[in-house]
Amino acid sequence: MTIRIRAALFSIIYKKCLNLSSQSKQENINLMSVDVERIGFFSWYLHNIRRVPLEIVLALLILYKSLGLASFVAFVATIILMLAHIPLGKLQEKFQGKLMDSKDQRMKVTSETLRNMRVLKLQGWDMKFLTKIIELRNFETR
Template sequence: MGINIRAALFSIIYKKCLRLSSESKQGHTCGENINLMSVDVERIGLFSWYFHNIWAVPVQVVLTLLILYKSLGLASLIAFISIIILMLTNIPLGKLQEKFQEKLMDSKDRRMKVTSEALRNMRILKLQGWEMKFLDKIFEHRNFETRWLKKLLYSLSMFSFIYLSAPMFVSMVTFGFCMLMRIPLDSGKILAAFATFEIL
């Protein structure tokens, strides 16, 4: 399904680009069109992979909480609350990531515009001796793009750290609560809890 959607969108965007008037091309640069085809179409194609999470994730959460409640009792509610806290800490990070992604795409558009402009007008650049000026301009746009890319990757690494440390954090909180409430823990319960924390 994803491949079909991607192929259809590629052809629609390509046909639309061929029909654009000169006036429309001033508003929509070549860089924007390339980004549409390379990034946005790819993301829409990946949607079919994640579409079933709409119903699968709530079912998984309910089942894992039932399994946890069966083995740990009231401590499963603490696990659920700590997971919700972790999810809430991801909201500002997600908004920051969205902002960085937007700025990165904007800087990519500008760089692609300058690059395609230089390639289209290569004869004029060679005649006037402006190659180095345009090269400096492209490098300037590339450095600006790299700065946003760095910020995006740093926020992604923070996001990944929280995501990967979540099972450990949840297990520490849950087992700490079990010790406080004197809930008996044996190796079978602990291993089952670890597996369900990973699923959660």
């Protein structure tokens, strides 16, 4: 499902890019590389909302059937582990934000480099063209 959503978003943004200026295209490339990935992660984590509580209830039922009242100790341990994951989740979110920022910066630098390469290539052709014209004029004036 996530792959279909990402593919659909890429397709929509690509079609939109076909009708935009080059500066706007750069912004949409950033959308494609960063924001679509974030949406993909969101849809992945969205399944946890319904999955995790169901898994906990089923695990506790299995433990209660096997261990009896001692399963409540397992329940407390589960709660403690879930609370321990809160700071880890915040840390992961922080690093994910840094990763997305670095990808955005990389895309900007790559785009600027490609633009500059295009300008240099055109200037190189201009120099060759001017050199050829000067050579032809010198040949004609002889």
